[in-house]
Amino acid sequence: MRQAQVYHPDNQYEEAILDPIKPPINARDLLLWGGLLVVMGIGVAAYVRQFILGLGVTGMNRPVYWGVYITNFVFFIGLAHSGTFISAILRLSGAEFRKPLARAAEALTLFSLPFGVASIMIDMGRPDRVMNVILYGRFESPLLWDFTAVSLYLFSSVVFFYLSLLPDIALCRDRLEDVPSWQRSMYRILALGWKGHPEQFHRLERVMDGMAIFMTMLVVTVHTVVSWVFGMTIQPVWHSALIGPFFLLGAIFSGTAAVVIVLAILRKAYHLEDVLPVGLFNSLRKLLIVFSLGWLYMMIAEHLTLYYGNIPEEMEVFWQRFTGDFSIMFWVMTFAVFVVPILIFIFRGKNSIAWMVTASVLINIGMWLERYVVIIPTETRPRLLYELVQGSYTPTWTEWAITASLFAGMFLLYSIFTRFFPVVPLWETAETLEPETAFPEKRQRGFRGARRRRLGG
Secondary structure: OOOOOOOOOOOHHHHHHHHHHOOOOOHHHHHHHHHHHHHHHHHHHHHHHHHHHOHHHOOOOOOOOOOHHHHHHHHHHHHOHHHHHHHHHHHHHOOHHHOOOHHHHHHHHHHHHHHHHHHHHHHOOOHHHHHHHHHHOOOOOHHHHHHHHHHHHHHHHHHHHHHHHHHHHHHHHHHOOOOOHHHHHHHHHHOOOOOOOHHHHHHHHHHHHHHHHHHHHHHHHHHHHHHHHHHOOOOOOOOOOOHHHHHHHHHHHHHHHHHHHHHHHHHHHOOOOOOOOHHHHHHHHHHHHHHHHHHHHHHHHHHHHHHHHOOHHHHHHHHHHHOOOOHHHHHHHHHHHHHHHHHHHHHHOOOOHHHHHHHHHHHHHHHHHHHHHHHHHHHHOOOOOOHHHOOOOOOOHHHHHHHHHHHHHHHHHHHHHHHHOOOOOHHHHOOOOOOHHHOHHHHHHOOOOOOOOOOOO
16 A cells, blocks of 8 residues: 655656746747647637538538548547547556556647547538437437547546546645645645545545456447447448457557657757657557557558458449559558568667657558558448449538647647646656666666655655
């Protein structure tokens, strides 16, 4: 059981984590937030125009009724799986290396989910009718399954994130005396009277372990249900039992790569080199290698099955990907998701954060393209194969402006969060992670998850 005082007053690791949130808001913060707000403003203006004039301002048409917006939806929900995978699944498996990066991943989940939901609202020509899903929805529809799963996932992620943050909010309340009064009041209110007694930590651990089991089941359910929105139709290529695990693996893959990018930015911006060592990134690199190989297996299994079956309507979509209108995007996606990252991870990525970030950026670009390639070719070549229903799709500036605003909104919320709350969970890592500045002779060993110590008390 934990000691009543879990944080040592002279812990250098604690100081390294709290230092980024001590200074007042400065010009650099305002410039970053202002730039993101400008991008969001352009997207809002584009959406207002779309709302007034209708979906005709987009590139969507008959038969292409889903485009960039639904691609964004699937991609954002995929990013949201990063927090659940790292905080819940790795928690259950006892992977100690997950502790310093858990909150960064959880925050990515929390701040990407709302924009995935927003993508659905933006895609609707009549968003005022969204309540009809609740009032008149029928559970025979996979769309209602999707609505239920994503809503439950969003609520559960908020609770899971807040509980894991609670002890560190109390720490900010007790330690940060030089911050503005409104900020101290915020910590005091959000801490909910947390005292840090052993009984509280014991209850929190039990609740977090229970929620980790629930979130693990939920993360499998959510993206499988998202895939079923496509797979439960009889459209070519979508109607496949493989689409569920394929979507799930891709979600965890892109989410883990996004965590690498976020951690590298936080490490550089807030000088957390001693807290987020290279060894931590190497652990994520190994996971990404496994996910990349798994993704390749799924791709081969899907396309080999299509080719061997040789069903005419499915072969239309098959050749659209390999040699047709979407071939360039398909092959760029393949190289960005698998070929280049694997080469980087094996030959250049070890102990090089810059190369790992490069590979992770390519993976996320490739995974967005992969969602696009899954959705659009099937719509341009639906099962009813005659000339009038074979279509094409080119996104307009309206769609790209709104897409940019969604990503800007996610970055804005994330950057604001990191200026007011610790980005590394002190209450968990205080027991397992030594600051490298305190042990220079072991700087190259990275994470020290096996050595536990009791602080304070």
